[in-house]
Amino acid sequence: MRWVAFMPLRANSKSIIDKNVRNIAGRPLFAWSLEQAIASQCFDEIYVATDSPRIRKKVLDEFHPSVLVLDRSPETCTDTASTESAMLEFKQKISFDVLCLIQATSPLTHADDFIAAKRKFIEENLDSLLTAVRSKRFYWTNTGTPINYDPTNRPRRQDFAGCLMENGAFYLTRATLLEQLGSRLGGCIGIHEMAAETAIEIDDDTDWIIVEQLLLCQRLLPIRNNTMEIKAFILDVDGTLTDGGMYYGPDGEALKKFNTRDAHGLQLLRECGIKVCVISAEKSPAVKARMKKLRIDEYYQGVENKLFLLKELAKQWDIALQNIAYIGDDLSDLECLASAGLAFCPADSVSEVLRKAHYTCKHSGGNGAVREACEFILKMTNSSDQTTTKDIRQTAKLITDCDS
Known part of the structure; x- marks a missing residue:
C-alpha cells in the first residue's frame, strides 16, 4: 500500500x-x-x-x-x-x-x-x-439536557x-x-x-x-523518538571548536587553541558517512591551517550570513535541514540553531543560545564540547542505544527549568 x-x-x-x-x-x-x-x-x-x-x-x-x-x-x-x-x-x-x-x-x-x-x-x-x-x-445541550452523564448519579472524575x-x-x-x-x-x-x-x-x-x-x-520533540537521521554536522569555530580565547605569538600572529579529542570525534562522524562542515565569521590563517590538517574541505570563512549559507549548502547536498546538526555558542549562531534539525551548544554559550539548543554539552568550547556532540550523534545512529533518550530527557528538564 x-x-x-x-x-x-x-x-x-x-x-x-x-x-x-x-x-x-x-x-x-x-x-x-x-x-x-x-x-x-x-x-x-x-x-x-x-x-x-x-x-x-x-x-x-x-x-x-x-x-x-x-x-x-x-x-x-x-x-x-x-x-x-x-x-x-x-x-x-x-x-x-x-x-x-x-x-x-x-x-x-x-x-x-x-x-x-x-x-x-x-x-x-x-x-x-x-x-x-x-x-x-x-x-x-442548550435546553438543559445532559449529553454524556446522569446528573442523579454523578460519577467521580476518576x-x-x-x-x-x-x-x-x-x-x-x-x-x-x-x-x-x-x-x-x-x-x-x-x-x-x-x-x-x-x-x-x-x-x-x-x-x-x-x-x-x-x-x-x-523543545526536544524533533529527537524525542531517536528516529532522526543526521547526514551533516556544521560547526562554528570561535567558542566552539576553540575556547574563544585570543592568543598571540612573539611576532604578533593570532593563535587558536583546538582540542585533539574534538578532531577525533569529527573523524568518527566522517567514517560513518556524515558530512562535516565548518563555518566561521572570521578569516584566520590558524583556522585554515587546522582545517587543512584535519582534511576538512567544507570550510567557509568570513561568512556574514550563516543561515543563508546553511540553506544553500542543504540544497547543494540535497539534505533536508532537519537532517543537519549544528553547534554554536554565540548570537550569530541563533538562526542556524533554530533551523537545524538538531542544535548543540557548548556549556559556556551565551544565555540566548542555551535556551535555543536542543542539547547543551557538559563541556565548554574548545574543551570537548564538539567531541561530546559527535558522540551524541553517533549514539543516535545506533537505535538500540537507550542512553540517548535518557540524556535527552535530562537535557529537556534543564532547559525547562532555565525557561521557567
Missing part, C-alpha cells in the same frame, strides 16, 4: 494573519507537525499544497528534499472552500492508497502518533481514522470514562473512500487517542500563546 501525507496551506488565513508561516517557538507553524511526519517514517511521500509562493519557498527551505510542494487552485483556497476540496484536487494529481491529512494548526503532534495511528489502521482494517483527546467534562473529542491533528483516509464519498471520514472509522494538550488547535491569539509555551517546554 502506498501511504502519502498531505498538508494544505493557504496564504490568506483570517484569524491570525500569515499564521502558517509565522514563527512559533522559533520555527514556522507548519514545520512542527511536518517534521514529526518525516521522523515517523510512515509515509512514502509527503506533500504540501499551497497557493502562496512565500509558503512554497519556506517549505522548501525547511524540508527540501523530504517534502514536495504542489500548486493549489484558487477555488480550494477561499474562506468557504472545504478541506475535502483540496484533498480531492490532490487525489487528481497524486496516486495513493491511504492519505494522511495533516493540519498545521496542531503543532504538538508527535511522530509516535503517526506510527500508532498507522498501526491501528492496518491491524483493524479501517477505512478512515481520526485523532481525538479524552474529555472528562460533563456536557449539556471513575468517569468521559468521551473522545476530535482534535483535528490528522486524518487517515483510503483513496477509495475519498473518491466514493468525497469525505475524509466514512466506512469503518477508527480513533487514535492523543495526549490531552493536543486538544488545542491554533485558531486565535490565545491558542497561539498557550501552544508556544508548550512547544518551548518540549
Whole structure:
C-alpha cells in the first residue's frame, strides 16, 4: 500500500494573519507537525499544497528534499472552500492508497502518533481514522439536557470514562473512500487517542500563546523518538571548536587553541558517512591551517550570513535541514540553531543560545564540547542505544527549568 501525507496551506488565513508561516517557538507553524511526519517514517511521500509562493519557498527551505510542494487552485483556497476540496484536487494529481491529512494548526503532534495511528489502521482494517483527546467534562445541550452523564448519579472524575473529542491533528483516509464519498471520514472509522494538550488547535491569539509555551517546554520533540537521521554536522569555530580565547605569538600572529579529542570525534562522524562542515565569521590563517590538517574541505570563512549559507549548502547536498546538526555558542549562531534539525551548544554559550539548543554539552568550547556532540550523534545512529533518550530527557528538564 502506498501511504502519502498531505498538508494544505493557504496564504490568506483570517484569524491570525500569515499564521502558517509565522514563527512559533522559533520555527514556522507548519514545520512542527511536518517534521514529526518525516521522523515517523510512515509515509512514502509527503506533500504540501499551497497557493502562496512565500509558503512554497519556506517549505522548501525547511524540508527540501523530504517534502514536495504542489500548486493549489484558487477555488480550494477561499474562506468557504472545504478541506475535502483540496484533498480531492490532490487525489487528481497524486496516486495513493491511504492519505494522511495533516493540519498545521496542531503543532504538538508527535511522530509516535503517526506510527500508532498507522498501526491501528492496518491491524483493524479501517477505512478512515481520526485523532481525538479524552474529555472528562460533563456536557449539556442548550435546553438543559445532559449529553454524556446522569446528573442523579454523578460519577467521580476518576471513575468517569468521559468521551473522545476530535482534535483535528490528522486524518487517515483510503483513496477509495475519498473518491466514493468525497469525505475524509466514512466506512469503518477508527480513533487514535492523543495526549490531552493536543486538544488545542491554533485558531486565535490565545491558542497561539498557550501552544508556544508548550512547544518551548518540549523543545526536544524533533529527537524525542531517536528516529532522526543526521547526514551533516556544521560547526562554528570561535567558542566552539576553540575556547574563544585570543592568543598571540612573539611576532604578533593570532593563535587558536583546538582540542585533539574534538578532531577525533569529527573523524568518527566522517567514517560513518556524515558530512562535516565548518563555518566561521572570521578569516584566520590558524583556522585554515587546522582545517587543512584535519582534511576538512567544507570550510567557509568570513561568512556574514550563516543561515543563508546553511540553506544553500542543504540544497547543494540535497539534505533536508532537519537532517543537519549544528553547534554554536554565540548570537550569530541563533538562526542556524533554530533551523537545524538538531542544535548543540557548548556549556559556556551565551544565555540566548542555551535556551535555543536542543542539547547543551557538559563541556565548554574548545574543551570537548564538539567531541561530546559527535558522540551524541553517533549514539543516535545506533537505535538500540537507550542512553540517548535518557540524556535527552535530562537535557529537556534543564532547559525547562532555565525557561521557567
